[in-house]
Amino acid sequence: GLSEGLRKSSEIDPRISQEVYAHQVRSAPHSISLDAKIKWMQAANDAAKSVADSQWIRQVTVTFGERHKKVFCLSCENGTFSNFVEERIYIVFSVSVVAEKDGVLQSAMEVSGALKGLELMDEYPPQAIAECAAKRAIAKLNSPPAPVGEMPVVLESVAGGTMIHEAIGHSLEADGIQKGISPVYVGKIGSQVANENITVYDDPTLSGRRGSYHYDDEGIKSESTILVKNGILQTFLYDRITANRDKRVSNGHGRRESYKHKPIPRMSNTFIAPGKDNPKAIVNSVQNGLLVRRMGGGQVNPVTGDFVFEVEEGFLIKDGVPSQMVRGASLLGNGPEVLRSIDGVGSDMGWGVGTCGKDGQGVPVSDGQPTIKIPKLIIGGTDK
Numbered sequence: 001g002l003s004e005g006l007r008k009s010s011e012i013d014p015r016i017s018q019e020v021y022a023h024q025v026r027s028a029p030h031s032i033s034l035d036a037k038i039k040w041m042q043a044a045n046d047a048a049k050s051v052a053d054s055q056w057i058r059q060v061t062v063t064f065g066e067r068h069k070k071v072f073c074l075s076c077e078n079g080t081f082s083n084f085v086e087e088r089i090y091i092v093f094s095v096s097v098v099a100e101k102d103g104v105l106q107s108a109m110e111v112s113g114a115l116k117g118l119e120l121m122d123e124y125p126p127q128a129i130a131e132c133a134a135k136r137a138i139a140k141l142n143s144p145p146a147p148v149g150e151m152p153v154v155l156e157s158v159a160g161g162t163m164i165h166e167a168i169g170h171s172l173e174a175d176g177i178q179k180g181i182s183p184v185y186v187g188k189i190g191s192q193v194a195n196e197n198i199t200v201y202d203d204p205t206l207s208g209r210r211g212s213y214h215y216d217d218e219g220i221k222s223e224s225t226i227l228v229k230n231g232i233l234q235t236f237l238y239d240r241i242t243a244n245r246d247k248r249v250s251n252g253h254g255r256r257e258s259y260k261h262k263p264i265p266r267m268s269n270t271f272i273a274p275g276k277d278n279p280k281a282i283v284n285s286v287q288n289g290l291l292v293r294r295m296g297g298g299q300v301n302p303v304t305g306d307f308v309f310e311v312e313e314g315f316l317i318k319d320g321v322p323s324q325m326v327r328g329a330s331l332l333g334n335g336p337e338v339l340r341s342i343d344g345v346g347s348d349m350g351w352g353v354g355t356c357g358k359d360g361q362g363v364p365v366s367d368g369q370p371t372i373k374i375p376k377l378i379i380g381g382t383d384k
Contacts, residue, residue, distance in 0.1 A: 019084040021214040024207065025117035029066040029089065032118065037064055040126045044095050047127035048134040056138055058105075059098040062130070066091055073219040086214050090364055091120045092353070095130040099137040106327060108136035108312065113353035115364070116208045136294075136313055139325055146314060146329030146381040152289035153331060153377045154282055154317065154344070160352020161271050161367025162295040164200060167307055167335030168193075169367075170300065170358075172227055173253075173265040174242035182302045184336055185233060193233045194339035197275050200228040202237060204252065204268035210353045211268035211365040218254035218263050225251050227270075228339075237265045257361035264359055271368030275345025279371035282344040284320035290329060290379055291315045291322045295352070298331075305335035308380070328382030333374075344373030 041062045048060045067090040075082045092113035099106050110133040112124035155163060176182035185193065194200070203224040204213050213222055218240050226234050238246070239254025242265055254263035283291060296310030311329035315322040351368040 017083070019082075021084060021086040023088060023115050023212070023214075025089050025119075027118040029068065029091065029118055040064060040093075040121065044093075044126035044130035048095060048097055048130040051131055051134045051138065053138050054134065056099045056101045056141055057097060057134060058100045059096075060130070060134070061096040062126075063092070063094045063096075065093075071213075071215070071217060073215065075219050082219070084215070088115060088213065089117055090115055090210065091117065092210075093121065093124065093126060093129060095126075095133045097130075097133045097137040099134075099141050101141045104141060106137050106140040108133045108140065110136075111353060113210050113364070114208050115210055115212050140313075140327040143325040143327045146290070146311070146326035146379060147316070148379060148381040150376055150378050152286045152317075153292060153374045153379070154286060154289065155292045155295075155369065155372050155374070157279065157346060157348040157350030157369060157371045159292050159295045159369070160350060161369045162298060162309065162352060163338075164272050164369055165267065165270050165354075165356070165365070165367040166298050166300045166309070167305065167338060168200065168228075169202070169267045169270045171302060171305065171335065172233075172236050173267070173358075174236040174238045174246065175265050176302060177236055178242055178245055184303075184305050185236075188233050189235065191233055192231045192340075193336060194228050194231040195342045195345075196231040197345045198228060198231055198339060198342055199226065199273040200270070201226055201273060202253065202267055202270045206269050206366075209269045209351070209366045211270075211363075213255075213268065216250075216252045216254045216263070217256045218250065220250045220252040220254060222252045222268075225253070231340075237267065239263050239265045255363045257363060261361040264361075266358065266363050267356060267365055269366040269368070271349075271351075271366075272345070272370060272372065274347050274349050274370040277344050277346050277371075279346035279348045282346055282371050282373045283317060283322065285344065285373070286317045287319055289317045290326075290377075291317050292329075292331070300335065305337075306333070307335055308332050326381075330380040332378040332380055338374055338377070341375055342372050343375055344371070346371030 255266035294312035298309035
């Protein structure tokens with residue numbers, strides 16, 4: 001068997017031309033000088049310190065990152081020879097601001113990032129990002145602590161998809177399913193796991209999104225994967241090994257940070273598909289609740305699905321209208337329960353970007369969602 005396989009491999013002409021797959025980049029990072037990039041950062045720093053009430057700002061951190069990655073694949077699989085390289089250029093720009101007043105510290109962060117070139121800096125100007133972060137940090141200083149208790153929560157589309165990434169995304173990665181780390185969804189394919197208005201995709205084929213790629217890091221062509229369709233669980237995220245264990249073909253989610261790391265099942269661009277509800281009508285339907293405009297960090301127990309998320313920017317909803325900004329809010333709940341309870345899915349769409357860590361390696365991702373309404377969540381607060 002082995003000698004036969006070697007004989008067949010030797011008959012394949014290794015001089016086959018190399019295919020090159022490149023993502024659209026209008027302005028390559030190396031096209032401008034380092035000094036010009038430093039000026040962007042200085043302009044952002046100056047902009048943050050020039051907003052109203054900037055005397056309360058104690059620290060501004062500006063980060064500009066660029067990455068040019070080439071992934072080579074040389075494969076002889078099932079008698080078919082392939083030879084290709086995929087080029088990926090990533091840009092990320094973030095501003096973090098810390099403000100302090102009367103012993104109270106508040107922070108805010110604004111981030112832009114994509115699989116594209118320096119044209120991102122035109123779409124999201126550094127000064128605008130800095131001003132947004134600075135104004136939010138100062139506004140939080142002058143806001144009362146969030147109330148504690150159970151109430152409806154509306155996540156605006158601009159909040160990004162942190163909730164879906166953490167509350168269900170990791171739980172649907174096939175290695176966790178097979179190892180029993182994520183038992184919540186074991187044996188649930190074909191079962192209802194979310195409200196019938198919820199459809200969840202993981203799609204690395206989207207143009208310019210931070211989590212996109214033409215081929216995964218095992219040479220599998222990327223594809224749009226429907227994880228949940230109208231509330232029914234469809235599949236998991238597979239790499240080659242986990243797909244083989246389930247006697248199926250990988251759906252192209254084997255990713256690794258670099259050649260020094262092994263490929264494992266990972267998310268790419270994970271999002272809840274837009275629904276039919278008017279986003280404003282969703283907010284107007286809440287008499288007394290919390291509107292979340294920006295999500296912060298969070299933790300999820302993969303065994304139970306229980307989560308705790310910080311709210312970066314939140315407002316009380318009174319009689320269907322967003323009112324007072326509040327600070328220090330956190331969301332406590334259970335991912336599977338939240339997905340089943342969502343009763344409002346907006347027609348809009350918003351995205352967030354990040355680097356997802358797992359098993360000691362990080363990969364670029366995007367998360368998205370429309371405006372959604374969760375009828376009941378526990379709100380944790382702070383006395384500061």
